[in-house]
Amino acid sequence: MKEDLVSAALAEPGMLAQCSLERWDRLIRQGRAARLLGRLAVLLEQAQLLASVPEAPRRHLVAMRLLADQQRIAARREVLLIREAIGRTGVPVILLKGAAYTMAELPVAEGRAFGDIDILVPRVALADVESALMLAGWASIHRDPYDQRYYRQWMHEIPPMQHLRRGTVIDVHHALVPPTARIAADSDAMRSACIPLEGLPGLFVLAPADMVLHSATHLFMEGEFDAGLRDLADLDGLLRHFGRDPAFWTRLGRRAREVGLLRPLFYALRYARESLHTPIPAALMREAEAGAPSAALRPLMDFCFRRALRPKHHTCANAWTSAARWLLYVRGHWLRMPLHLLAVHLARKAFKREESTSSAPEAALRR
Amino acid sequence: MAADRYRLVDPDRWVLSPQWTDESLAYDRASADTHVLSPIARDIIEALRSAERASSAQELVQALAANVEDHDPAALHAAVEAMLLEFVRLGLAERTNP
Amino acid sequence: MKLSDLSESSLRDRLAGEGLTLRIAPVAARIRSEVPAVAEGLRLHYADYELLDGEAFCDFHIRISPPANLRRWFRRQVRFLHDGISPFEPMPWEHAFPVFEWGLNWCMANHFHQYLMIHAAVIERADGRAAILAAPPGSGKSTLCAGLVARGWRLLSDELALIDPRALTLTPIPRPISLKNESIEVIRRFAPAAVLGSVSHDTHKGAVAHIKPPRESVRRAAEKARAAWIVFPRYQAGAPAEPKPFLKARTVLRLAENAFNYAAFGETGFRALVGLADACGCYEFSYGDLGEAVRVFDALPAGER
Numbered sequence: 001m002k003e004d005l006v007s008a009a010l011a012e013p014g015m016l017a018q019c020s021l022e023r024w025d026r027l028i029r030q031g032r033a034a035r036l037l038g039r040l041a042v043l044l045e046q047a048q049l050l051a052s053v054p055e056a057p058r059r060h061l062v063a064m065r066l067l068a069d070q071q072r073i074a075a076r077r078e079v080l081l082i083r084e085a086i087g088r089t090g091v092p093v094i095l096l097k098g099a100a101y102t103m104a105e106l107p108v109a110e111g112r113a114f115g116d117i118d119i120l121v122p123r124v125a126l127a128d129v130e131s132a133l134m135l136a137g138w139a140s141i142h143r144d145p146y147d148q149r150y151y152r153q154w155m156h157e158i159p160p161m162q163h164l165r166r167g168t169v170i171d172v173h174h175a176l177v178p179p180t181a182r183i184a185a186d187s188d189a190m191r192s193a194c195i196p197l198e199g200l201p202g203l204f205v206l207a208p209a210d211m212v213l214h215s216a217t218h219l220f221m222e223g224e225f226d227a228g229l230r231d232l233a234d235l236d237g238l239l240r241h242f243g244r245d246p247a248f249w250t251r252l253g254r255r256a257r258e259v260g261l262l263r264p265l266f267y268a269l270r271y272a273r274e275s276l277h278t279p280i281p282a283a284l285m286r287e288a289e290a291g292a293p294s295a296a297l298r299p300l301m302d303f304c305f306r307r308a309l310r311p312k313h314h315t316c317a318n319a320w321t322s323a324a325r326w327l328l329y330v331r332g333h334w335l336r337m338p339l340h341l342l343a344v345h346l347a348r349k350a351f352k353r354e355e356s357t358s359s360a361p362e363a364a365l366r367r
Numbered sequence: 368m369a370a371d372r373y374r375l376v377d378p379d380r381w382v383l384s385p386q387w388t389d390e391s392l393a394y395d396r397a398s399a400d401t402h403v404l405s406p407i408a409r410d411i412i413e414a415l416r417s418a419e420r421a422s423s424a425q426e427l428v429q430a431l432a433a434n435v436e437d438h439d440p441a442a443l444h445a446a447v448e449a450m451l452l453e454f455v456r457l458g459l460a461e462r463t464n465p
Numbered sequence: 466m467k468l469s470d471l472s473e474s475s476l477r478d479r480l481a482g483e484g485l486t487l488r489i490a491p492v493a494a495r496i497r498s499e500v501p502a503v504a505e506g507l508r509l510h511y512a513d514y515e516l517l518d519g520e521a522f523c524d525f526h527i528r529i530s531p532p533a534n535l536r537r538w539f540r541r542q543v544r545f546l547h548d549g550i551s552p553f554e555p556m557p558w559e560h561a562f563p564v565f566e567w568g569l570n571w572c573m574a575n576h577f578h579q580y581l582m583i584h585a586a587v588i589e590r591a592d593g594r595a596a597i598l599a600a601p602p603g604s605g606k607s608t609l610c611a612g613l614v615a616r617g618w619r620l621l622s623d624e625l626a627l628i629d630p631r632a633l634t635l636t637p638i639p640r641p642i643s644l645k646n647e648s649i650e651v652i653r654r655f656a657p658a659a660v661l662g663s664v665s666h667d668t669h670k671g672a673v674a675h676i677k678p679p680r681e682s683v684r685r686a687a688e689k690a691r692a693a694w695i696v697f698p699r700y701q702a703g704a705p706a707e708p709k710p711f712l713k714a715r716t717v718l719r720l721a722e723n724a725f726n727y728a729a730f731g732e733t734g735f736r737a738l739v740g741l742a743d744a745c746g747c748y749e750f751s752y753g754d755l756g757e758a759v760r761v762f763d764a765l766p767a768g769e770r
Contacts (some may be wrong), residue, residue, distance in 0.1 A: 021521035029526065029548050056493070056522045067578040070729040077399060175555075314549055382732055384739040390714035394735040399728065401721070401735060404712055 002318060004275075004310045006030045009040055010233060011277040013047045024057040026315050034229045034311035037061055038068030039237075061354035062115075071114040075102050078117055078168050083203055084134035086121075086245035089128045093203055094120040094194050096173065096214065100205040101234070103197055110236030113230070116160060116169040120191070124173040130158060130172065137164050177217055177261075185217070186259040208242040209255040217261055222331020223307040225325055229275075232309055235268050236276040245280070253287040262291030271305055304328050371462050372421035373451055381412065402442060411450055412459075421463045424448050469512035474748070477504045490686030491636065492524035492576070493711040495516055498561070500543055503529050506675070507560030509662050510641040513680045514674075525572045529565055531558070547572055560665045564675045566643060570624055573638060574725055580627040580636065581737050582725040586610035587621035587635050587690070593691035594767055595635055597626050599723045602670075605700025605752070608648040611676055612755040613762055615656035620682040621690060630730060630737040633744070634689040639682040641675035649674045655755050694765055695720065695745045698752065706757040708748040708765070718746040 005027040009016055031037040041061035044050040053192040079099055082295035086093055094100075096118040101109035121129045131311065138161040142148060148159055157173040178186035185252070190213070194204040206214055215238065219231040242248045266288040272278040273285075293301050310316050369435070377397070383404075384392040391409045393402045404412065414430040415422060426442050435443065445459075454460035468476070479485045484497035488652070489511075528546040531755030532555045533552055539711050541558035544551050556564050574582060585599035585609060586606050600606040607623050614620045621637040641662070644652055649672060652659060660677035685752065696708070711719075717738045721727040727734045746766065752758035 025522045028522075033549070056524065060524070063576065063578040067729070070578075070726075070731070073731055074399075074729065077397075080397075348714070382735060384707055384714065384717070385743055387713040387743075391712050392717055392735075392739065394732060396732060401718065403718070451723055 001318050004030070004229075004316045006034050006040070006229060006311050007038055007275040007309075010036065010236070011075035011275065012050055013040075013043045015045070016049060017052065018133065021054060021056070024054065028057050028060050029211075030311040030313045031278070032060070032064070033313040035113040035227065036230055036233055036311075039065035039233055040111075042111035060195065065111050068111045068113055072102055072109060072112070074168075075114045075117060076098060078166070078170075079203070080115065081136075082119065082170060083102075083200065084131075086132050087202055088131055089125065089132050091121050091125040091129055094191065095197075095203060095205050097218075097234075098313060100211065101238075103203065104205050106238070107241050108234055112234075113248075115169045118171045120173045120176060125173070126158065126174050130161075132242075133161055133170065133172070137166075138162065138170060139164055141169070156282050176214055177221070187261050188310055190214070207294055208238075208248060210251045212238050212242065212252060212268070213256055213259065213261045213265060216264040218307070220264045220267040221332065221335055222239055223329035225328060226312060228309045229311055230288075231277060232268075232272055236272045236278045239272060239278050239280065246281075249281050249302055250283045253284050256288070256291070262288065263293070264291075266291035267301075271309060274306075275309060304331075370423070372423050373415065373427075373455070374418075374463055375412070375460040376432065376459060378416050380384050381416075383409070383412070404444045407446055409448055411416050411447065411454070424451060427451070448461065466516045467512065468507065468514050468516055468695045469607055470516070473504075473508065477501070480504050480507070481605045485713070486520045486523055487604070488515040488517055489512060489640065490572075490638065492682075493520050493522065494525040494527060495520075495523040495571070496529075498529040498564075500529055500531075500561045502556070502559065503565055504559035505573050506565065506662060506766075510675055510677045511658065512530065512677070513683045524576070525569075527565075527568065527572070529561055529568070530705045545571075546682050556668075560668050560673075562662065562675070563643070563668055565642060566675065568642070573625055577627055578726065578729075581630050581727065581730055581734055582722060583626040583628065584624070584723045585626040586623045586652065587637075587692075588613050589619040590622060590688045590763070590765075591617060592767065593616055593690070594765075595621065595690040595740055596694040596696055596762065596765070597635070597692050597720075597741075598696050598698050599720055600698050601723065603645075604698055606698050607642055607644055608651060608700065608755065609698050609750070609758055610751070611642045611644060611648070611652050612655055612759050614642065614676075614679060614682070615652070616759050616763070618762075619685060619690075620678050626738060629689075630669075630733050630740070633692070633740050635738060636689055637682075637686045639686050641680045643675050645673055646671045651755060652676065690742060692745050693767060695742065695747045696750050697748070697749045700753070701751045702753050704740045704751040704753040706750070706752040706754065706761045708761060712750045713742040713747055715744075716742045732769060 005023060019032045025088070028037065031040055037060060041050065041064065044053065045060065051056065075098065079095065095103055098109065098112060098114050099117045099119070102111065109177045140159050141162050142159040143155065143219065157171050160169050160171050164168050174261060176190055177185045190206060190210040193210060195207055197203040197205060205211065212235065214230050215231065215235050219228065219235070252265070269285060270281050273280050304324040304327050308328050309322065310337045380396050382393065382394040383394065386409060389406065391404045393404055393412065395402065407434060408434055410431050411427055424447050428447050431443065431447065451460065455462060470478070480497060480503065481499040484495050486493055486495045496507070526548045529543050532542055532544050542555035543558055543561045543564055544555045545553065545564050546566065552568065582601055583597070584601070585597050587595055587597055588610055589595040598606045598610060610623045613665070620639045620642070621635055623638065623642040625638060626635060627638060649661070649664060653661060662675045662677070664672050664674040666672050697711065697719060720738050726739070730737065
């Protein structure tokens with residue numbers, strides 16, 4: 001009853017052929033919470049199974065796929081406008097996550113729900129980039145001074161900026177991994193290995209192995225798991241695509257050791273294979289063992305990650321799930337900031353109100 | 368100005384609505400903006416699109432004159448030139464050497 | 466089996482317990498609520514809707530219940546939840562039925578991404594021609610919609626037009642028509658036979674009441690319609706009911722302004738609205754007297770372009 005149907009479906013789309021309407025009901029709800037209905041629609045279509053899905057759930061899959069397509073086109077347009085805005089400064093821009101997948105035309109971008117655009121710029125150019133964006137109509141969202149300081153000091157990005165007319169949001173990062181992380185990574189090496197986008201001078205994406213490592217680090221070393229399964233599905237998609245070249249796996253292991261990200265790689269391979277059946281060569285799994293946590297810690301990490309990487313929906317959660325998420329949230333911040341500040345930050349978060357939803361239903365409708 | 372030739376920056380960028388009385392619309396695929404076109408603007412875009420090579424203001428006036436009744440040639444010429452300048456300013460058209 | 470086939474106590478018990486599932490075309494909605502006002506509102510307005518017993522797949526999972534804090538007992542509130550998510554702030558207990566209706570609107574607007582969605586009423590004349598009444602809130606669109614429906618027009622929607630971006634057909638989602646403030650009295654006088662629910666006072670929109678949708682409109686919910694007219698209505702006290710032809714290019718832009726997801730559809734959206742405007746008679750319409758307005762609509766010319 002508490003099954004994570006989304007992972008099961010992504011791992012083996014064929015299992016949906018015997019799916020009862022009652023299971024479809026739970027799958028659609030879990031999939032919506034996980035923002036993976038679009039991806040599921042794409043996989044079903046590729047396996048030529050979409051047409052045989054019963055009409056009622058199929059409408060949801062089709063609608064979310066369409067929404068994802070619309071968002072992808074909008075994201076592409078947004079990236080070009082960002083390039084136009086920053087282009088004047090001559091600062092090179094590395095695209096990250098969804099924006100990178102879209103512009104590099106990777107299969108994982110299909111059906112993927114989009115949110116903010118993430119870019120990475122050199123730290124020294126941060127002020128110039130921020131000004132250029134403001135000139136072109138973006139403005140900082142968080143005006144709370146604590147949040148501003150928190151972002152600038154402890155996160156590897158400036159607070160998100162929103163375009164005043166279009167409403168789109170851009171996250172400007174200046175570091176690939178948090179600068180205060182207890183896990184030191186050679187992000188300079190990753191940045192210098194970036195690949196230019198054809199026909200779009202000034203825009204870059206990370207090299208394939210680095211893209212995987214960055215995604216793994218972002219998922220397993222930070223504390224936010226609201227999009228946990230979605231991020232794991234991204235990893236699965238990237239690994240399957242790049243892994244068609246057998247040499248990629250060797251490169252991945254070697255790179256992880258080079259840049260000091262063997263631990264997140266271990267987690268990424270372990271849980272992608274477990275939940276999503278990503279085909280990973282045994283040799284690489286063995287190599288990644290060198291990045292595993294201590295024998296004492298491993299059961300606890302398994303416990304936490306296996307729960308946190310489920311869709312955030314009550315039909316596949318229990319009391320332990322929230323405990324697991326909380327533990328990982330604390331760990332994520334422990335990895336990022338000194339202990340004496342961690343307590344302050346956590347206390348503040350506990351009392352602060354959530355980002356407001358609209359008070360008037362109509363305004364919620366208009367969003 | 369008289370010797371200048373013009374062409375659309377990217378003809379495939381534009382989706383045009385039917386030519387309704389008084390006004391029509393152009394959708395710009397690049398920016399997702401929708402523009403309102405006066406009849407003369409519409410005629411100029413269509414003429415530029417269908418021309419095999421870049422057009423001069425005079426050629427455009429001749430193409431338009433066929434559609435416009437009772438026009439004052441000087442006024443039409445002035446209107447066409449003003450519209451071309453506006454198109455260039457907006458980045459829709461560019462001046463080119465033939 | 467229809468909702469009206471349930472006894473009052475049966476309805477209340479089921480709502481408060483495992484919930485009941487209604488076909489609110491084109492979706493199946495599972496509803497749970499222990500709040501009496503919701504049971505009352507459903508019993509009145511959704512009497513003609515089909516009950517889906519044992520329906521395995523539901524599109525919406527709705528709960529209307531008090532929040533899990535002090536407001537459970539003190540200055541009582543209710544929350545609308547869709548599958549555990551609350552899209553807006555809790556509201557006073559007394560407004561539970563309007564909350565349900567607003568929440569359902571939200572669900573629909575966040576669900577039908579395959580349609581071009583416009584903030585508009587849609588009604589169909591007896592001769593099979595439909596009108597899209599597009600206007601921002603407060604323009605008298607719902608009053609006009611209610612008036613026309615009371616005089617025999619089929620109700621497709623009072624709030625949300627669902628347009629197939631390629632076929633350009635209109636998909637019905639008939640639901641109670643919501644009226645605000647003075648319109649409530651206007652409709653009471655204009656259509657004494659209309660079934661009006663109780664009035665909720667002091668909502669953020671003022672006084673709000675709903676009219677039960679005609680049984681026939683609910684019955685025909687699976688029949689799509691074709692638009693023949695696009696009208697931008699505006700109530701103006703004392704104004705004669707006069708449709709003024711509106712330029713098609715401007716019609717497209719104005720429809721886009723009233724749309725939820727025009728931008729998301731990009732070029733397809735542009736072509737869809739252009740196609741609609743091209744095929745329809747487009748008007749601006751002021752009216753001061755509802756009876757006169759209905760007569761004008763009844764006489765709108767068919768097939769004008």
